[in-house]
Amino acid sequence: MNGLGRQSQRSGATGVHHQRQYSDNFLEASSNGRWLQSSGLQHLHSSNTSTGPPPPSLQDFGFYGGGGGGQGSRMYRTAQRGYNEFFMEPSTPPSNSRKKNGEDSPSEFSPGLLDLHSFDTELLPEMPVSGLYDATSMYEPVRGRSFDDSEPFKQTGRARGLPENNLLKSFAADKEKTSSVAKIKVVVRKRPLNKKELAKNEEDIIDTHSNALTVHETKLKVDLTEYVEKHEFVFDAVLNEEVSNDEVYRETVEPIVPIIFQRTKATCFAYGQTGSGKTYTMKPLPLKASRDILRLMHHTYRNQGFQLFVSFFEIYGGKVFDLLNDRKKLCMREDGKQQVCIVGLQEYRVSDVETIKDLIEKGSGTRITGTTGANEESSRSHAILQLAIKRSADGSESKPPRVVGKLSFIDLAGSERGADTTDNDKQTRMEGAEINKSLLALKECIRALDNDQGHIPFRGSKLTEVLRDSFVGDSRTVMISCISPSSGSCEHTLNTLRYADRVKSLSKGNNPKKDMLPSTLNLKESTTVPLSSVLPTAPTYEDGINDTWPEQVEREDFDESEESYEPAKPLWKKNGKQEPYNIPISEEKFRRSNGQTKWKNLPKVNSRNSHSDDDLNALLQEEEDLINAHRKQVEETMNIVREEMDLLVEADQPGNQLDNYISRLNAILSQKAAGILQLQNHLANFQKRLKEHNVLVSSSGY
Numbered sequence: 142m143n144g145l146g147r148q149s150q151r152s153g154a155t156g157v158h159h160q161r162q163y164s165d166n167f168l169e170a171s172s173n174g175r176w177l178q179s180s181g182l183q184h185l186h187s188s189n190t191s192t193g194p195p196p197p198s199l200q201d202f203g204f205y206g207g208g209g210g211g212q213g214s215r216m217y218r219t220a221q222r223g224y225n226e227f228f229m230e231p232s233t234p235p236s237n238s239r240k241k242n243g244e245d246s247p248s249e250f251s252p253g254l255l256d257l258h259s260f261d262t263e264l265l266p267e268m269p270v271s272g273l274y275d276a277t278s279m280y281e282p283v284r285g286r287s288f289d290d291s292e293p294f295k296q297t298g299r300a301r302g303l304p305e306n307n308l309l310k311s312f313a314a315d316k317e318k319t320s321s322v323a324k325i326k327v328v329v330r331k332r333p334l335n336k337k338e339l340a341k342n343e344e345d346i347i348d349t350h351s352n353a354l355t356v357h358e359t360k361l362k363v364d365l366t367e368y369v370e371k372h373e374f375v376f377d378a379v380l381n382e383e384v385s386n387d388e389v390y391r392e393t394v395e396p397i398v399p400i401i402f403q404r405t406k407a408t409c410f411a412y413g414q415t416g417s418g419k420t421y422t423m424k425p426l427p428l429k430a431s432r433d434i435l436r437l438m439h440h441t442y443r444n445q446g447f448q449l450f451v452s453f454f455e456i457y458g459g460k461v462f463d464l465l466n467d468r469k470k471l472c473m474r475e476d477g478k479q480q481v482c483i484v485g486l487q488e489y490r491v492s493d494v495e496t497i498k499d500l501i502e503k504g505s506g507t508r509i510t511g512t513t514g515a516n517e518e519s520s521r522s523h524a525i526l527q528l529a530i531k532r533s534a535d536g537s538e539s540k541p542p543r544v545v546g547k548l549s550f551i552d553l554a555g556s557e558r559g560a561d562t563t564d565n566d567k568q569t570r571m572e573g574a575e576i577n578k579s580l581l582a583l584k585e586c587i588r589a590l591d592n593d594q595g596h597i598p599f600r601g602s603k604l605t606e607v608l609r610d611s612f613v614g615d616s617r618t619v620m621i622s623c624i625s626p627s628s629g630s631c632e633h634t635l636n637t638l639r640y641a642d643r644v645k646s647l648s649k650g651n652n653p654k655k656d657m658l659p660s661t662l663n664l665k666e667s668t669t670v671p672l673s674s675v676l677p678t679a680p681t682y683e684d685g686i687n688d689t690w691p692e693q694v695e696r697e698d699f700d701e702s703e704e705s706y707e708p709a710k711p712l713w714k715k716n717g718k719q720e721p722y723n724i725p726i727s728e729e730k731f732r733r734s735n736g737q738t739k740w741k742n743l744p745k746v747n748s749r750n751s752h753s754d755d756d757l758n759a760l761l762q763e764e765e766d767l768i769n770a771h772r773k774q775v776e777e778t779m780n781i782v783r784e785e786m787d788l789l790v791e792a793d794q795p796g797n798q799l800d801n802y803i804s805r806l807n808a809i810l811s812q813k814a815a816g817i818l819q820l821q822n823h824l825a826n827f828q829k830r831l832k833e834h835n836v837l838v839s840s841s842g843y
């Protein structure tokens with residue numbers, strides 16, 4: 142039976158606009174294989190192009206109306222050429238960008254090699270800071286206690302026969318000062334549109350207002366008409382494209398600097414897709430922080446024996462490399478007290494800003510980089526720079542110093558590098574899997590940290606293993622989520638913001654007051670303790686020591702007033718401004734209105750129901766399995782689509798048999814349905830597992 146050709150032409154005519162739009166997108170996206178590459182399915186494209194004649198293009202099916210196959214095929218071949226050019230380039234294997242030359246001897250910095258394991262694997266006992274609080278100045282240091290021990294002052298005081306109330310008072314003052322800085326702070330930084338994006342006429346789709354932001358995502362309805370979906374987020378701070386690096390520092394790290402002298406370990410990390418500005422944001426922070434640390438050491442804490450040490454290493458493919466020692470491969474060890482240390486990591490004792498600057502530049506130059514489609518300078522490693530404040534037990538330099546506090550800066554690998562798990566290159570795939578694993582593990586650790594869980598699943602990845610000592614005891618975490626404003630990065634931006642949103646929602650666990658507040662809470666005022674409020678603004682450290690600088694850090698400098706916890710409405714609601722688009726409620730909105738409450742209602746994770754490392758590893762594996770199953774399903778769908786296209790071509794041929802067409806179409810549709818059902822089941826099971834482990838707050842994802 143005939144007549145099918147006419148039917149397909151009719152259907153082409155009725156929906157020509159939408160179909161054309163679809164086929165344009167399809168062709169454009171396929172033109173360099175990026176569309177497929179980005180989802181790890183480029184081999185599907187290559188299978189079309191590498192063997193045999195090209196399969197029929199959409200135009201070949203008459204979707205362009207009357208054009209036959211001619212022009213469409215030419216377009217396809219052009220696309221094919223583009224694809225080949227894109228992929229024929231040799232992929233740059235990750236390699237050490239800095240050759241070993243043996244010239245950069247660390248000796249010029251006079252630090253000597255420090256084997257962390259030899260003396261530095263324990264944190265300094267609770268040492269009083271003389272001159273800070275009267276009561277503590279009389280104490281002698283207690284050896285052999287890590288600062289994770291509970292009530293150290295109390296015990297020391299008793300041993301010395303000092304009145305307990307004084308001791309408790311000073312301990313409480315210390316505690317109050319550190320607790321005034323939020324345990325977890327989540328900041329978003331939006332970078333400006335870059336030249337490339339401007340040249341492509343990409344739009345800025347991010348509106349920022351106070352500590353909130355809106356992402357305007359253009360989507361297609363089922364009938365292929367466009368609409369804009371708004372996604373609104375609120376964070377502790379939102380820094381727009383006009384914010385300078387100085388301001389970023391003031392908002393993020395500056396408040397933490399004084400408290401690392403008080404036995405606190407702090408971690409500041411940048412998260413975001415390749416090219417979103419992580420390195421740009423992170424690079425200046427350690428230098429600015431060390432400048433302030435040195436100021437405090439030379440003024441507020443002068444003559445108290447504090448020393449500053451710098452180390453810089455990277456984690457690449459699950460291995461640790463010393464960036465200040467020609468990328469020497471290092472191994473990690475755990476001692477009897479479960480202290481994880483990086484054996485042989487070179488640390489430099491520094492006392493001036495210039496030396497630190499040199500070290501940072503040296504380490505950054507050594508950092509591994511690789512080539513990706515998105516950013517030629519894309520980093521595939523996590524770079525970790527640590528500033529450790531140490532002091533020898535007796536305050537003199539005669540004994541090896543031990544860590545008092547630590548500030549770690551982490552420039553994470555591009556968050557979308559997880560997509561590389563699908564790359565043809567096995568090494569890139571492995572890197573992607575490791576990056577995925579470490580990002581999930583990091584989130585889990587932060588979550589455990591904020592819930593004050595007894596057990597932190599730090600073994601989830603190398604990254605969290607090396608950060609172990611930053612997750613125990615009194616710790617602070619600042620996450621800077623870097624986002625690109627361009628419409629082309631919308632999906633990655635939303636992923637970054639969702640990750641940040643998850644981390645932020647975790648930060649309620651620590652403060653019962655916060656638990657009672659809506660998620661629109663403006664934590665900005667309550668969590669920011671500018672260093673300028675504890676440091677004199679007058680001469681810089683480089684100007685020399687100024688004796689008029691205050692010796693003590695005054696407790697009044699910290700804003701701990703209950704009022705500062707007052708919830709703030711997001712600006713767009715405050716202004717009474719109506720939403721500019723008639724759009725469906727977004728996932729984020731739903732989560733804020735419903736999901737957050739659900740999250741709060743979930744049982745608190747405690748040490749008994751916390752994830753074991755095995756659980757976490759199992760979850761990570763299941764996540765990977767799901768992604769692989771999804772990929773496989775897409776692959777099968779693509780094959781089915783090809784089959785459907787062939788079928789349509791055949792259907793257009795004169796003399797085509799309708800019964801054959803019907804039975805093949807039936808088989809194709811059943812196959813499609815079975816694939817979708819299977820994936821749905823897999824997804825549902827994974828969601829169930831996440832819920833069991835308290836990882837997911839709602840079905841909308843995490």
Ligand SMILES: Nc1ncnc2c1ncn2[C@@H]1O[C@H](COP(=O)(O)OP(=O)(O)OP(=O)(O)O)[C@@H](O)[C@H]1O
Pocket residue numbers: 331332333335382413414415416417418419420421422516518519520553554555556623
């Ligand atoms: N806030 C900003 N203002 C001006 N330029 C910026 C800003 N953020 C980033 N850039 C520029 O954008 C480019 C990419 O930034 P950067 O290298 O920091 O990205 P990244 O997130 O570290 O990428 P990768 O993960 O690949 O290392 C750089 O040229 C940088 O100078």
